Amino acid sequence: MKTYFPYQLKYVGVLFVFIAIVLSCIGNVDEFMRGLLAGRNDFETSILNEEATKVDQTLAYQPYFSEKEKDNYLKISLILSLSGFILYLFSKEKSEDEFYQQLRAKCLTQALLVTWLFTGLIYWIRPTYQLNGFYILQLHLIFFTIIYVYNKKWKFGTE
Structure with missing residues (x-):
């Protein structure tokens, strides 16, 4: 098994992986917020039974990204992650x-x-x-x- 990349590209690969992690977190922020608010909503509605509809309205979540934007972030994240791992693993020591x-x-x-x-x-x-x-x-x-x-x-x- 031969390596074809110079040693310095290991650092570029690590940078690509970190950027991919950040982009993946940005792309999935809507799911994170939905889960956070749903858990909070369940907690608050159990405490405030009489004001359940009011709490539901105040905690209604408006997504930051459309599905197309989310998919773009996740695709770019996946490509950067794969290329970063390949650069890191197949660079010379x-x-x-x-x-x-x-x-x-x-x-x-x-x-x-x-x-x-x-x-x-x-x-x-x-x-x-x-x-x-x-x-x-x-x-x-x-x-x-x-x-x-x-x-x-x-x-x-x-x-």
Whole structure:
């Protein structure tokens, strides 16, 4: 397994992933606020039974983004996340040798196994839940990153 990116692109990859996390949070702010206000609404209506309709009207939530805007944020987030993980994982190390190539290959195989076991577990627990292929790929890259960093830093003690 050869790496094709220079070492400095690791930092660009990490930056892309952080930007993707921020964009994903921005795109999902409406769902967060709906859940927050629904929980608050249930709490307040149980206390103020006589004013339940008044509380419902004051806590009615107007979304910030339309569905199209939300989808755009989430698509951009997914693309940045995938490209960031790829840049990080396939950039050279400071001193690249055969050990790192074998470690990458081993971690890639382990991450593939963990990804499909995790995906199978999700489908087994909730059969109606649908995972998009890009989300499975993103999950695979996340597991690959975790396994690679664990093996590189703690198991073999390099760097």
